[in-house]
Amino acid sequence: MEILVCVKRVPDTSENEIEINSAGNDIERDDLVYSVNEWDNYAVEEAIQIVDKVGGSVTVVTVGDDESEEVLRREMAMGANNGILLSDDAFEGSDGKGIATILKAAVEKGNYDLIMTGAQADEGAAQVGGMLAAMLDYPYASLVNLIEAGDGKLKVGREIEGGNQEMNDIEMPCVLSIQTGINEPRYVGIRGIRKVASVEIPTMGASDLGVDAAAVGAGAAKVKRVDYFVPDMGEGAEMLEGSTEEIIAKLIEYLKAKGGLK
Amino acid sequence: MAEQVFAYIKHDQGVADDSALELIVAAKKIYPDASVTAVVTGAGSDLDTICNEMAATYNAVWKIDNDALAYPNAEVVRKALVNILPADSIVLLPHDTFGMDLGPGLAIKMDSAFVADVVDIEGIDNGTLKVIRQEFSGMASAHVTCDISGGAVMNIRPGVNQPDESKSGGGEVVDKSGEAGDLSTKRTYLEIVEAEAGDVDITKSEVLVSVGRGIEDEDNVEMVFDLAKAMGADVSCSRPIVDAKWLEKSRQVGTSGQTVKPKVYMAMGISGSFQHLGGIKGNPFIVAVNKNPKAPIFQVADVGIEADILEFIPELTEAIEGL
Numbered sequence: 236m237e238i239l240v241c242v243k244r245v246p247d248t249s250e251n252e253i254e255i256n257s258a259g260n261d262i263e264r265d266d267l268v269y270s271v272n273e274w275d276n277y278a279v280e281e282a283i284q285i286v287d288k289v290g291g292s293v294t295v296v297t298v299g300d301d302e303s304e305e306v307l308r309r310e311m312a313m314g315a316n317n318g319i320l321l322s323d324d325a326f327e328g329s330d331g332k333g334i335a336t337i338l339k340a341a342v343e344k345g346n347y348d349l350i351m352t353g354a355q356a357d358e359g360a361a362q363v364g365g366m367l368a369a370m371l372d373y374p375y376a377s378l379v380n381l382i383e384a385g386d387g388k389l390k391v392g393r394e395i396e397g398g399n400q401e402m403n404d405i406e407m408p409c410v411l412s413i414q415t416g417i418n419e420p421r422y423v424g425i426r427g428i429r430k431v432a433s434v435e436i437p438t439m440g441a442s443d444l445g446v447d448a449a450a451v452g453a454g455a456a457k458v459k460r461v462d463y464f465v466p467d468m469g470e471g472a473e474m475l476e477g478s479t480e481e482i483i484a485k486l487i488e489y490l491k492a493k494g495g496l497k
Numbered sequence: 498m499a500e501q502v503f504a505y506i507k508h509d510q511g512v513a514d515d516s517a518l519e520l521i522v523a524a525k526k527i528y529p530d531a532s533v534t535a536v537v538t539g540a541g542s543d544l545d546t547i548c549n550e551m552a553a554t555y556n557a558v559w560k561i562d563n564d565a566l567a568y569p570n571a572e573v574v575r576k577a578l579v580n581i582l583p584a585d586s587i588v589l590l591p592h593d594t595f596g597m598d599l600g601p602g603l604a605i606k607m608d609s610a611f612v613a614d615v616v617d618i619e620g621i622d623n624g625t626l627k628v629i630r631q632e633f634s635g636m637a638s639a640h641v642t643c644d645i646s647g648g649a650v651m652n653i654r655p656g657v658n659q660p661d662e663s664k665s666g667g668g669e670v671v672d673k674s675g676e677a678g679d680l681s682t683k684r685t686y687l688e689i690v691e692a693e694a695g696d697v698d699i700t701k702s703e704v705l706v707s708v709g710r711g712i713e714d715e716d717n718v719e720m721v722f723d724l725a726k727a728m729g730a731d732v733s734c735s736r737p738i739v740d741a742k743w744l745e746k747s748r749q750v751g752t753s754g755q756t757v758k759p760k761v762y763m764a765m766g767i768s769g770s771f772q773h774l775g776g777i778k779g780n781p782f783i784v785a786v787n788k789n790p791k792a793p794i795f796q797v798a799d800v801g802i803e804a805d806i807l808e809f810i811p812e813l814t815e816a817i818e819g820l
């Protein structure tokens with residue numbers, strides 16, 4: 236099975252405090268730790284496991300800048316066979332539809348049976364997979380937490396409310412967005428990264444892909460972020476201050492009063 | 498003429514989803530005078546119950562009755578909506594596992610803009626709609642504009658709009674079933690597999706000590722059980738703890754886990770994503786311990802403590818044991 240996995244380089248929210256810059260037009264990017272979007276690691280792991288079982292190859296692709304190459308390399312260290320970087324000044328400022336338009340062109344350059352995305356990325360949009368599927372006219376299933384490969388089709392489980400699972404048959408080629416917990420993504424050590432350090436990763440721009448530059452980028456975006464801001468959330472929590480002993484004493488008083496201690 | 502907005506009504510076994518009465522509130526934030534049409538798809542007698550219920554609130558109800566829609570498979574629903582909705586429509590969906598499945602593809606097929614997980618709507622200026630979203634797991638809020646001149650699909654976060662209980666719609670039910678068209682798809686719904694029950698039922702717990710990714714390592718989970726034991730509480734957790742297989746799924750609090758209604762909820766090293774908070778009901782007293790003072794959990798907690806849980810939990814346990 237030929238599998239394409241879309242991956243994105245994002246600020247790692249478990250490693251960073253996200254601060255808004257003074258102009259309010261971006262977050263503070265200096266000193267940010269970046270990593271592969273959490274959901275995408277699960278997608279790549281799943282792709283590798285499927286190929287281990289039924290044969291084929293895994294290609295990872297990202298739309299980004301030169302620095303995004305590092306996430307492709309990381310996923311190749313995990314076991315993806317090929318990487319493709321989609322990069323062009325014309326792609327900058329794309330909205331979800333723009334990103335999906337670029338990825339669609341990359342899909343059409345290959346011959347993939349299965350395309351995977353993460354369920355969502357740093358903007359919490361959960362949109363690129365579904366858009367890509369609709370553009371390709373492929374069937375789509377989101378939030379997939381189980382895949383069984385069959386002949387020309389897959390049996391997939393979608394995680395829905397309450398942790399219940401919605402089972403579906405889906406014909407290939409198809410697009411699936413992957414939910415965390417579907418597998419346990421393998422650990423990538425420094426040695427693995429070193430092994431793929433000098434592998435050539437092709438870069439494709441708008442003209443290589445045959446993408447109309449006017450259909451992507453900031454100019455084509457119907458959805459635009461204007462600014463970041465700190466919401467006025469009212470009072471918020473009463474923050475307990477003082478020494479640890481004092482904080483614990485106050486907390487215990489609260490817990491007693493609210494029925495938190497038995 | 499008032500602008501036309503459509504709201505997709507989710508329902509199950511004759512009961513409308515909470516989002517049903519929230520979406521009309523979102524619609525009126527776009528156009529205060531909007532004529533809002535509820536779109537109800539399904540099959541069988543439940544469908545009429547829902548349609549009549551929605552007619553009390555919405556200005557109109559479009560009913561699509563078809564066996565293929567008996568289960569709301571987003572791929573089938575999408576085809577029906579594309580066939581029935583006028584071009585340039587504004588369509589509202591809940592941002593849940595169904596809306597995520599349907600919204601992005603629907604927007605492409607309707608050639609309209611898509612905005613996900615809208616938490617508030619500021620209004621319209623010159624064909625451009627301004628909404629509020631959150632990014633980076635709720636750590637940053639953003640104003641986002643959307644060009645709705647060619648229509649839009651918007652997924653509205655559940656729970657952020659108070660339901661419209663006024664029943665002042667007085668709409669009529671219009672049967673649109675005949676226009677649904679070809680509903681064949683390449684994805685077939687098979688069945689629902691229910692989540693397994695675990696050894697503790699956290700939905701019944703009065704006090705929960707809930708642990709998140711801040712616990713950092715599997716070996717540290719034990720200290721959470723020690724604290725819970727000292728308090729007479731049960732242990733629950735956020736999703737990453739289950740994904741890592743450190744605790745069983747039945748202990749996960751959130752939209753894709755359990756809905757809990759304790760008296761006291763201790764969030765230890767949990768950031769406070771909306772999917773996590775969506776599982777906490779009944780307005781408990783929330784204590785949050787987090788080393789990041791800007792963590793969104795502090796906006797919903799009653800009491801907050803900025804601390805490293807790996808140090809704080811053992812000290813708190815010891816203090817409670819000494820009482």
Ligand SMILES: Cc1cc2nc3c(=O)[nH]c(=O)nc-3n(C[C@H](O)[C@H](O)[C@H](O)COP(=O)(O)OP(=O)(O)OC[C@H]3O[C@@H](n4cnc5c(N)ncnc54)[C@H](O)[C@@H]3O)c2cc1C
Pocket residue numbers: 248249354355378594634708709710711712713734735736737738749750751752753754755765766767768769770771772773776786787788789792804805806807
């Ligand atoms: C469709 C869908 C459904 C989902 N359903 C659920 C659900 O049911 N339940 C759920 O929980 N999530 C769910 N999620 C995931 C959710 O979006 C978040 O990713 C998740 O809730 C984050 O868990 P967390 O707060 O433990 O981790 P993080 O967001 O990584 O937060 C960890 C927190 O710990 C703090 N911290 C780190 N180290 C320490 C320390 N030593 N001491 C103190 N604090 C520390 C950090 O400052 C941070 O605030 C769902 C997501 C999707 C897309």
Ligand SMILES: Nc1ncnc2c1ncn2[C@@H]1O[C@H](COP(=O)(O)O)[C@@H](O)[C@H]1O
Pocket residue numbers: 240241242243272274275296297298299331334351352353354355356357358359360361362363364
């Ligand atoms: N710039 C990008 N390059 C490649 N894939 C992307 C990009 N942005 C989003 N995706 C994919 O789409 C998924 C969902 O992201 P989003 O729709 O932005 O929440 C991610 O997990 C990726 O698989």
